[in-house]
Amino acid sequence: MRQIERLAEMPEAGPAIEAVGIEKRFGHIRALDGASLAVRSGEVLALIGDNGAGKSTLTKIICGALAPDGGELRFWGRPTAVASIRHAQDLGVETVYQDLALAPDLSVAENMFLGREPLMRRLGGLVPALDRRAMRARAAEALAGVGISLGSVDRTVRELSGGQRQAIAVARAVMWARSAILMDEPTAALGTRQTAIVYDTIRSAADRGLAVVVISHDIPKMLSLADRIAILRQGRTVAQERAADLTLAQVVTLMLGGNGREEAA
Amino acid sequence: MNGLTLDPPAAGPGPLGRALRSTPVAMALVVAVLILGFGALSPNWAFLRTSNLSTITLNVSVTMLLAVGITMILAAGELDLSIGANVVLSSVVGAKVLVALSGTPDEVRAAQYPDLALGVAAGIGAAVATGAAFGAVNGLLVTRLRVNSFIVTLGTMGIGTGTALVLTNGSNVPYVPRLLQTEFGVVRLFGVIPYPMIVVLAISGVMLYVLRHTRFGLYTLAIGSSREAAERAGIRTLPHVFRLFVLMGALAGVAAFLDLTRFATTNVGGHQTTALAAIAAVVIGGTSLFGGRATIAGSMVASLIPVILATGLVILGVQAFWQLIAVGMILIAAVAIDQRRRERLK
Ligand SMILES: Nc1ncnc2c1ncn2[C@@H]1O[C@H](COP(=O)(O)OP(=O)(O)O)[C@@H](O)[C@H]1O
Numbered sequence: 098m099r100q101i102e103r104l105a106e107m108p109e110a111g112p113a114i115e116a117v118g119i120e121k122r123f124g125h126i127r128a129l130d131g132a133s134l135a136v137r138s139g140e141v142l143a144l145i146g147d148n149g150a151g152k153s154t155l156t157k158i159i160c161g162a163l164a165p166d167g168g169e170l171r172f173w174g175r176p177t178a179v180a181s182i183r184h185a186q187d188l189g190v191e192t193v194y195q196d197l198a199l200a201p202d203l204s205v206a207e208n209m210f211l212g213r214e215p216l217m218r219r220l221g222g223l224v225p226a227l228d229r230r231a232m233r234a235r236a237a238e239a240l241a242g243v244g245i246s247l248g249s250v251d252r253t254v255r256e257l258s259g260g261q262r263q264a265i266a267v268a269r270a271v272m273w274a275r276s277a278i279l280m281d282e283p284t285a286a287l288g289t290r291q292t293a294i295v296y297d298t299i300r301s302a303a304d305r306g307l308a309v310v311v312i313s314h315d316i317p318k319m320l321s322l323a324d325r326i327a328i329l330r331q332g333r334t335v336a337q338e339r340a341a342d343l344t345l346a347q348v349v350t351l352m353l354g355g356n357g358r359e360e361a362a
Numbered sequence: 363m364n365g366l367t368l369d370p371p372a373a374g375p376g377p378l379g380r381a382l383r384s385t386p387v388a389m390a391l392v393v394a395v396l397i398l399g400f401g402a403l404s405p406n407w408a409f410l411r412t413s414n415l416s417t418i419t420l421n422v423s424v425t426m427l428l429a430v431g432i433t434m435i436l437a438a439g440e441l442d443l444s445i446g447a448n449v450v451l452s453s454v455v456g457a458k459v460l461v462a463l464s465g466t467p468d469e470v471r472a473a474q475y476p477d478l479a480l481g482v483a484a485g486i487g488a489a490v491a492t493g494a495a496f497g498a499v500n501g502l503l504v505t506r507l508r509v510n511s512f513i514v515t516l517g518t519m520g521i522g523t524g525t526a527l528v529l530t531n532g533s534n535v536p537y538v539p540r541l542l543q544t545e546f547g548v549v550r551l552f553g554v555i556p557y558p559m560i561v562v563l564a565i566s567g568v569m570l571y572v573l574r575h576t577r578f579g580l581y582t583l584a585i586g587s588s589r590e591a592a593e594r595a596g597i598r599t600l601p602h603v604f605r606l607f608v609l610m611g612a613l614a615g616v617a618a619f620l621d622l623t624r625f626a627t628t629n630v631g632g633h634q635t636t637a638l639a640a641i642a643a644v645v646i647g648g649t650s651l652f653g654g655r656a657t658i659a660g661s662m663v664a665s666l667i668p669v670i671l672a673t674g675l676v677i678l679g680v681q682a683f684w685q686l687i688a689v690g691m692i693l694i695a696a697v698a699i700d701q702r703r704r705e706r707l708k
């Protein structure tokens with residue numbers, strides 16, 4: 098981990114995350130067929146594409162939830178086969194999944210620490226136990242850090258609204274991320290005000306030096322929020338440009354088809 | 363409601379109200395009412411005599427141990443219907459090993475057990491190992507073949523019972539030393555707490571701790587609540603489920619040996635309603651049949667209900683078989699309540 102943090106401070110080592118020519122098939126479906134993206138530390142990359150374009154699949158490959166059938170992943174320029182979600186987490190990469198991946202019967206605090214719970218020792222160090230007090234305190238702190246005011250982190254996720262759940266998934270990713278955050282439609286269940294808070298969170302995460310990939314259908318907002326835009330069409334990256342160099346019309350054309358590449362260039 | 367603000371806890375029920383809403387506490391009240399009710403109805407309060415209550419504890423011990431194991435299985439969203447068959451098979455293997463190592467065939471036939479200590483130690487090992495192996499088979503079938511655990515354990519229930527009958531030709535293992543019973547199985551600490559119950563309480567205490575305070579327990583609940591979420595959190599769910607079935611099997615092996623000490627014989631035709639009783643106790647005690655929510659204390663308390671009903675009915679001169687009918691009805695009611703609760707929270 099320490100080594101990774103040092104790497105993250107060396108921009109000349111290459112983008113924090115780079116996906117090159119990724120391929121993924123589900124049976125006969127070619128979900129990804131030459132998908133690429135690159136995002137540097139301190140940068141927000143918006144990944145845009147129509148439904149079924151392969152955005153979620155690409156995210157899951159980068160975070161180790163799915164294995165690619167072809168192509169290469171690089172972290173700080175170094176080719177890396179991400180073997181598992183744990184592996185990606187060890188690289189400092191956190192994910193907000195489109196389906197949130199929260200366990201409804203566990204508490205907010207348990208969900209935020211699941212898989213990485215702090216332990217303490219009881220009976221003179223003989224018996225391990227979950228350090229629930231630390232979990233509660235740090236979960237509440239992380240939620241407050243992304244602008245979520247909070248009654249109790251002991252409530253189960255089942256009791257919460259869709260928006261509250263999404264906020265927890267975002268706070269969890271922000272809490273653990275050391276080098277990059279992947280957010281798959283993190284504002285889909287949120288109202289206007291809450292959406293604004295998440296966008297602020299994304300910007301400040303990038304300002305703290307994290308690489309952020311955000312998937313969203315709000316193209317105008319992405320054009321102003323993101324540093325760069327990657328556009329995926331039918332599993333293939335059809336453009337990767339600086340946001341400042343693109344117009345809404347160009348993005349829509351690229352996303353939906355036509356001779357978009359020339360228009361964007 | 364504001365999407366990003368978690369409501370402060372509602373000014374709801376106080377400590378007493380909350381305690382009454384917790385299923386283990388509610389079940390403890392039900393048990394207390396049943397005990398006092400049968401006490402009042404029984405001639406000369408015979409039901410409340412220490413000897414009677416002590417016998418109830420003895421009768422409940424094996425079911426309670428199995429219920430504790432089933433709590434972990436249900437917590438992970440799985441099911442094990444084969445535990446009764448596992449107890450029978452494990453007790454047969456344990457008894458055979460125990461008898462074979464306690465003395466020569468001629469000696470044991472004459473109720474002489476020169477190597478009893480060795481035999482008992484090996485018998486315990488064999489029973490627990492058989493139970494764990496049985497559980498491992500369940501676990502492998504569930505995790506490798508990806509067959510639903512309801513079906514897998516329905517199948518192994520038959521396989522286990524059949525194997526026990528094949529091994530014994532359908533009759534009980536002969537020459538099991540009576541000493542098991544007279545020195546342990548029916549002995550009571552301070553004349554009150556049966557030895558087998560002490561073993562059950564000790565194991566239950568450990569399991570209670572494991573479920574509440576360890577990663578193993580939390581991961582079990584996480585898997586039962588959402589397997590997808592558990593996997594995304596980096597938990598390797600299949601090995602975990604496998605371990606749970608091995609644990610359940612090992613507990614069935616312990617139950618098998620406790621059974622052996624209690625009756626000083628195997629019971630190859632028995633334990634046909636054991637799985638039902640244990641699963642019913644767990645669900646009645648407040649563990650969700652759908653995984654993710656589990657209480658070992660609730661299972662322990664609720665496992666008393668069938669035995670109290672059976673004993674109470676006998677003392678009242680009613681056929682004990684009514685107990686099966688009552689438990690079946692309570693089970694269905696408990697699942698209906700659980701389902702309602704989930705739907706309300708959706
Ligand atoms: N687990 C899966 N099994 C089969 N097909 C899948 C699976 N996941 C995604 N797909 C298919 O792959 C394509 C890309 O899906 P996805 O990555 O979810 O797109 P997006 O997130 O851009 O909407 C779609 O055609 C989808 O149906």
Ligand SMILES: [Mg+2]
Pocket residue numbers: 152153154195281
């Ligand atoms: Mg998607």
